[in-house]
Amino acid sequence: MPDPRLFYIDGSWVEPATPRLADVINPATEASIARISHGSSADVDRAVAAARAAFPAFAATSREERLALFGRIVECFKARREELARAVTAEMGSPAKLSWDMQTGSSIVYFEEAAAVLRDFEFDRLKGTTLIAHEPIGVCGLITPWNWPLNQIVTKLAPALAAGCTVVLKPSELSPLSALLLAEVLHEAGVPKGVFNLVNGTGAEVGAAIAAHPDIDMVSFTGSTRAGILVAEAAAKTVKRVHQELGGKSxxxxxxxxxxxxxxxxxxxxxxxxxxxxxxxxxxxxxxxxxxxxxxxxxxxxxxxxxxxxxxxxxxxxxxxxxxxxxxxxxxxxxxxxxxxxxxxxxxxxxxxxxxxxxxxxxxxxxxxxxxxxxxxxxxxxxxxxxxxxxxxxxxxxxxxxxxxxxxxxxxxxxxxxxxxxxxxxxxxxxxxxxxxxxxxxxxPFGGYKQSGNGRELGIFGMTEFLEVKAVLGYSQV
The missing domain is CATH 3.40.309.10 (Aldehyde Dehydrogenase; Chain A, domain 2)
Incomplete structure (x- = not known):
């Protein structure tokens, strides 16, 4: 386990701009199991700058390079799976069998499925004399919940990386330990520096800073409808794309x-x-x-x-x-x-x-x-x-x-x-x-109607959420 007081920014574990510690509570025992740092807008600025600097090179990587990266991520994740499952059980109380079978098991599958979509995705196609091109949207802010901590990170992170985007992640402050381990997995797999960044903290501060940041091109949020509305309001001033997976009453x-x-x-x-x-x-x-x-x-x-x-x-x-x-x-x-x-x-x-x-x-x-x-x-x-x-x-x-x-x-x-x-x-x-x-x-595809959100995760639909569509007229003269 990395030092939980640090953030992962630009390929390194770094101190927060202003140290502020908070306990992570094991809900089965009510005891503190770790102390993490809560970040600020200054930490978000640093993470976004790293992601912005890394974006041109990562967006230009080939399909084959990204597929090779996904292969390494899956192998590193599998090697750390037991540790990841234990972290989920400790931080949010998921039974051990559920943490193994679904909390971590689904994460592996979602990385593999995102790679499968990448392998077959048609980024460019000619329609008449016009080229329809799909390009990575840019720097993506991911704000994820505590109930399926790894699962909900990977359903956003995997298609974002497959599309060629760079990422700033804020996991839930209730369940941050598995996310810190995932950062280690990505580092071990050789994700280029700046492509993935992690800042812990509250939604009111770190989440709001991500949603409002002018250099973030898209924010993907999973959580309550109430919080989703706040994210959308914060994002509106910069007219960024907002993807939301919110509440349900099925x-x-x-x-x-x-x-x-x-x-x-x-x-x-x-x-x-x-x-x-x-x-x-x-x-x-x-x-x-x-x-x-x-x-x-x-x-x-x-x-x-x-x-x-x-x-x-x-x-x-x-x-x-x-x-x-x-x-x-x-x-x-x-x-x-x-x-x-x-x-x-x-x-x-x-x-x-x-x-x-x-x-x-x-x-x-x-x-x-x-x-x-x-x-x-x-x-x-x-x-x-x-x-x-x-x-x-x-x-x-x-x-x-x-x-x-x-x-x-x-x-x-x-x-x-x-x-x-x-x-x-x-x-x-x-x-x-x-x-x-x-x-x-x-x-x-996974997503909702009405106040359950907008956009979709998983499969080809999840991939296209992280892509812009460009039309090049006159691309072909035939």
Missing amino acids: ANIILPDANLDLAVTDGVNRCFINSGQSCIAPTRMFVHRSQKDEIIDRAKAVAVAAAAIVGDPTSPETTMGPVAGMAQFTKVGGMIETGIAEGATLVAGGPGRPKDLSRGYFIRPTIFSDVSPDMTIARQEIFGPVLSILTYDDEAEAIRLANDTVYGLAGYVYSQDEEHARRIAAHIRAGRIFINNPPFDFNA
Whole structure:
């Protein structure tokens, strides 16, 4: 582990302009596990200057040179994977198996998939006598969240590098340790100096400085809708491109002809994965009124089983760790209390830690039924292991209720009739729809409608976010 008090700028570990230390808290123990520096606009200026100086040479590298770089990055990442996984578990409470399988495993795949897109991407094509050229947009500011710390860095960083851009990264101050290790990985892989830079700090200071900086050409942000609005406002004065992946309140429509063993078990588990701290979590389960009681019983059984294995995230048996910090613990607990106060029926879980856990930011896996669409728990993103079950009488109502939200990040449909499921999916206003627990597609575009953001990550869509389009008229005289 590099010295967490340092920043990575222009290929070296450097002291902050003004030393200001803050603790990194292990949410399972509530103990400090490291002290990092919080940067300032002066540190951002230095990182941006390095990225700006490095951009012309890196933008001019060939496809083959970048592919070779990606190969080295993947090998170095794999060599450090165990250390990276342990860091994620320590900094944000992700269970060890999840940190290995998904937190680090997905990062490897996303580097590999970005390389595959780069290998086949047509940067220049002739349309009539006009050349259509795709060129790297320039210096990119990446502001990433704490819930999938490596994953959300790589989904931005990999396509940015593939496109030929240079980067200034601000990871979450709650989960910075894995990002520092990633900086070491990139250094070991031979990423040219200035191409990747990292400044730790708060969104209010470092994030705002990145968004507003006149020498940053694009900012890519993942986080809450509230924070995304602030980023967009700060970026507006310099008319830079803004890509946002924001909040969600995803609907899960279980049709009457669904396989309930699959639909309910998968729906509850998807809601609870990563302690419910996933923007695409299906937190609103819509069930036909005639199946309400049966589905509630099934969902309760899944929640009770999940509650039995909440605990120490370093244990291989644990499937649910804590939420990421005191603020989240307080927020989620408050939302559970609000659900009770507003009249929802508590099916499983409830406020307070699970029994036998006296410390750590652990939340009981919680399910509410008799939730009406106007209740707070049905409208606001909770970002914890809390599921709301709502009923519908016909498919038109299910679709209307599913779309009755300011968000539009994801949706889920379960039916044993695939054509039936497809018809429902076509009406859900969201950027990604899952039908019947499909195999994960690492190239599928990811992003939202409405207040869930704009632009897309992953695959060819993720690559084009980091490219400008130039038309050269008269390029060919034929």
